[in-house]
Amino acid sequence: MKWGFPVASVEVFCRNVKAVLTQRNIRVKDLAEKIGVSESYLSLFLSGSRKNLSDEYKDRIAACLNLSMAQLYSEDFGTHASEEAPAFIAYPDRVETIKILDTFLQATHLEFVRPAFYATLAKLNDREALTVRSFLSSVLSLMSRAGKGQGEPAMRAMSMSDEARRLLAVYAMAGDGARIEWVKAASGLSDSQFDSLTQDLVSRHLVEIVEDVSGFRVNVYADPVPASSLFSHAKIREIHFALATAMQALPDSGPYAVHAIAEHLVSAGSNIEALSYFTKAAREMEAAGLWNEAAETWRKASVLSSVVGDAGRRANCLSEAAKCLFQAGDFAQASEAGEYACTVCExxxxxxxxxxxxIMLGNMFRNYDFDAAVEWYKKGIRLDPPDLERGRLLVNLASALLEASRLDEAENTLRETLRWIAGRDPVEVSSISFKVSVNLGLIEYQRRNWKQARQHFESCLEQV
Structure with missing residues (x-):
């Protein structure tokens, strides 16, 4: 969400947030954990050392503190900062969301966990809260429609034939939103049998057939009999494979459709083929900016890679998950995924x-968490990497130290890099040697040692 507040008022925002944290005895660490950034990064932002916290995270801060963005950007907010904030921001959208949430909790007999739901809702920004409201409204609508007819789903299914129960189980395996053609292909029934049994399920309000621009789809209201009690394990795998095959022959568009094929292939035991579909789904999610979803898909692919005994692919999937988590702003989980990837490679x-x-993790963290970036480079160096990678780690570490104006440390690291370069093939280390000369020139330039800086820059030109 873009709030459109002037850059200069970021100082006001930080001052007001710190005042609220102090008066409510909330630690920066706790707030950082709730909004999904590192403690060090949030501390640097609130202290004014960094200016580039995105509007999304400011929105989350406001939601966690139960305050509006307008309040946190107000010049005179400090005079009212000690006033107790309401349980939720009293915006009409939020009030309506809470009403729908209360209805859902009552309908599902989950009133005893209402505080946990309220606490989670308070952490959401306006866009996320609206998504929750839409989702709960859809769930309540489905529950209402499912409740029509002849009592509860289990009661309505008691008088069904065995064939109808088996078809209901296939519908349930296909899932809500499945094309009716997919289910028909997996059912093994003739057209007349399929149509007759489907009509029976519809009349009992156990399934609903809806039409969209691509044809007819199904929503399943109940699966009173588990598939495992109706089919053998081999038959269940066969049904999932038939569903995956039908979905490939008559595909939906988008990453979630690809992901659904992968899930059916896993259930069918076709793990190698499922891996390729998880990879494709993750790439499509990345292209759509669905970073959290992409990270979770890469995680599933990493688990499946372990199952099939492909450690190299597992490490690659974990690395890709780390990239996606970083893009999503979940720096802690990104580091954890990177650590797992390193462990697998070791x-x-x-x-x-x-x-x-x-190197990848260090480069990603350089503009967001300097200490984390340095630690990643040093971790790589400590693990005694192969020849060329050691040089790359050293020069990247030196560049990060230079960006932080830690000139002496940067120079010492560059001198170590020069010792590493000595005696090696000039062609092989040319790019690293060039970066060393550039960084040494920049260090001397910052020290106002013009002559030495010029010498290093002239060395760069000679290398070019």
């Missing part, structure tokens, strides 16, 4: 892959 005896992961 177990494989692949130090080059470990070094590349450390």
């Amino acid at each position: 177990e494989m005896g692949n130090p080059r892959a470990v070094a590349n992961i450390c």
Whole structure:
């Protein structure tokens, strides 16, 4: 959400947030954890050392503190900061969301967990709260429609034939929104049998057939009999494979459709093929900016890679998950995924892959969490990487230290890099040697040692 407040008022925002944290005895660490950034990054932002906290995270801060963005950007807010905030921001949209949430909790007999739901809702920004409201409204609508007819779903299914129960189980395996053609292909029934049994399920309000621009789809209201009690394990795998095959032959568009095929292939035991579909789904999610969903899909792919015994692919999937989590702003989980990827590569005896992961994570963190970036570079160096990767780690570490104006540390690291370069093939280390000369020139320039800076820059020109 874009709030459109002037950049200069960021200082006011930070001052007001710190005042509220102090008066409510809330730690920066706790707030950072709730909004999904590192404690060090939030501390730097609130202290004014960093200016680039996105509007989305400011929105989350306001939601966590039960305050409006207008309040946190107000010059005179400090005089009212000690006033107790309402349980929720009294905006009409939020009030309506709470009403729908209360209805849902009552309908599902979950009133005893209402405080947990309220606490979670308070952390959401306006866009996320609206999504929750829409979702709960849809669920309540489905529950209402499912309740019509001849009593509860289990009661309505008691007099069904075995064939109808089996078809209902296939519908349930296909899931809500499945094309009716997919279910028909997986059912193994003739057209007349399928149509007759489907009409029976519809009349009992156990399934609903809806039409959209692509044809007819199904929503399942109940599956009173588990599939495992109707089919053998081999038959269940066969049904899932038939569903996946039908979905490939008559595909939906978008990453979620690809992901659904992968899930059916996993249930069918076709793990290798499922891996390729998880990978495709994750790439499409990345292209759509669905970073959290992409990260979760990469995680599933990593687990499946472990099942099929492909450690290299597992490490790659974990690295991709780390990239997506970083893009989503979940820095802690990004680091954790990176650590797992390093562990897998170490177990494989692949130090080059470990070094590349450390370089990747270090480069990602450089503009957001300097200490984390430095630690990733140093981790790679400590693990005694192969020859060329050691040089890349050293020069990246030196560049990060230079960006932080830690000139002496940067220079020492560059001198170590020069010792590493000595005696090696000039062609092989040319790019690293060039970066060393540039960084040494920049260090001397910042120290106002013009002559030495010029010498280093002239060395760069000679290398070019």
